[in-house]
Amino acid sequence: MIAPVAVFDLDGTLVDSAPDIHAALDRLMARLGLPPFSRAEVIGMIGDGVRVLVERALAARGRCFDPEALASFSADYTARAAEATTLFPGIPEALAMLEAAGWRLAVCTNKPAAATAALLGALGLEGRFAAVGGGDSFPTRKPDPGHLLGTLAAAGGEPGRAVMVGDHRNDIQAARGACLPGIFVAWGYGAPTMAEGAAALAATPEELPRLLPALLGQGLA
Numbered sequence: 001m002i003a004p005v006a007v008f009d010l011d012g013t014l015v016d017s018a019p020d021i022h023a024a025l026d027r028l029m030a031r032l033g034l035p036p037f038s039r040a041e042v043i044g045m046i047g048d049g050v051r052v053l054v055e056r057a058l059a060a061r062g063r064c065f066d067p068e069a070l071a072s073f074s075a076d077y078t079a080r081a082a083e084a085t086t087l088f089p090g091i092p093e094a095l096a097m098l099e100a101a102g103w104r105l106a107v108c109t110n111k112p113a114a115a116t117a118a119l120l121g122a123l124g125l126e127g128r129f130a131a132v133g134g135g136d137s138f139p140t141r142k143p144d145p146g147h148l149l150g151t152l153a154a155a156g157g158e159p160g161r162a163v164m165v166g167d168h169r170n171d172i173q174a175a176r177g178a179c180l181p182g183i184f185v186a187w188g189y190g191a192p193t194m195a196e197g198a199a200a201l202a203a204t205p206e207e208l209p210r211l212l213p214a215l216l217g218q219g220l221a
């Protein structure tokens with residue numbers, strides 16, 4: 001039988017990347033002569049990819065979107081994505097348990113593919129994922145289910161044998177659109193209201209090795 005696939009969101013689900021995103025955003029603000037942000041402000045801007053992140057940051061300072069600011073942020077962040085970013089506690093054990101139980105792992109993130117590859121490499125996770133779908137890997141990105149379905153296909157999986165795990169409404173909407181169960185995780189950056197439509201909630205990574213098999217094949221249950 002085709003291997004079950006656990007598709008993970010990256011920022012706020014596998015990794016606590018807000019410190020490096022925050023630092024890079026504040027370096028951009030400094031280059032533009034604009035004031036820095038609080039951590040809470042930055043967390044509220046994460047989730048829809050790098051272009052929207054920079055757009056939101058500039059809008060918060062009364063500025064219009066600027067492609068040069070985006071290019072400058074992207075180059076800086078990609079080079080320094082792993083300075084303060086860590087795996088959430090319990091994630092390495094959860095991934096190992098799923099692998100031991102025969103699950104294939106994949107990443108579906110709105111973070112651009114280059115920064116994602118740099119970060120996964122720095123954290124020693126390269127090679128653990130059957131597929132990594134970045135925010136610019138496909139014509140669409142989450143919440144569009146095409147991003148999740150494309151990642152899943154690249155991992156050799158199928159929607160009836162897969163579960164999505166994420167911290168944002170975009171993850172849950174992508175899962176629903178792809179007709180597979182979505183688990184909303186409580187340790188990430190999404191507000192609790194973003195869990196609407198999730199097949200299950202996970203309070204800690206320790207719950208994942210039990211939750212995923214229980215949900216497999218349940219579609220929109």
Ligand SMILES: O=C(O)COP(=O)(O)O
Nearest residue numbers: 010011047048049109110
């Ligand atoms: O880059 C973002 O805005 C969010 O990335 P994520 O999809 O891994 O949470």
Ligand SMILES: [Mg+2]
Nearest residue numbers: 009011012167
């Ligand atoms: Mg996320």
